[in-house]
């Protein structure tokens with residue numbers, strides 16, 4: 603059976619959490635080189651250009667090293683996108699991505715955004731967080747104009 607690893611809110615800050623030694627917090631400008639390195643290590647899954655801004659990212663850190671990141675890019679009052687989700691291969695299957703997604707969703711809820719979008723290969727992971735391909739009467743449609 604999976605051990606329950608629930609993040610604990612620390613310092614009374616809703617965007618600063620500790621999960622068994624993993625710190626979750628909002629990213630700082632100084633984190634961007636480490637964030638970009640993580641993103642660069644997954645060219646197949648993650649868009650390498652127009653990376654979201656530091657203020658949009660949450661990061662997970664272990665012993666001061668950034669080992670995960672995820673951004674909420676807000677497009678309008680109506681819609682935002684969860685982007686650039688990656689967790690270092692040595693730290694997977696512990697719920698780190700799940701918590702990063704949840705931090706983005708909490709931020710979106712605080713901003714009163716109605717819909718959060720994800721274009722992802724990690725479908726099962728997002729399904730578990732309530733994302734689905736069908737929402738009420740609407741479908742999200744995508745037309746690819748150029749493959750690369």
Ligand SMILES: CC(C)(COP(=O)(O)OP(=O)(O)OC[C@H]1O[C@@H](n2cnc3c(N)ncnc32)[C@H](O)[C@@H]1OP(=O)(O)O)[C@@H](O)C(=O)NCCC(=O)NCCS
Pocket residue numbers: 604605606607644647648685686687688689690693694695696697698699700701721722723724726727730
């Ligand atoms: C996709 C990715 C971000 C997932 O990161 P992660 O931190 O391993 O994700 P989680 O631990 O939250 O969840 C992964 C799985 O572990 C399970 N899990 C979560 N906590 C767990 C725990 N304590 N013990 C065992 N399993 C656990 C989750 O239920 C999930 O199961 P599933 O594979 O059946 O859906 C990571 O694999 C990655 O960086 N991949 C490369 C980049 C990428 O594909 N990004 C997504 C494109 S947007």
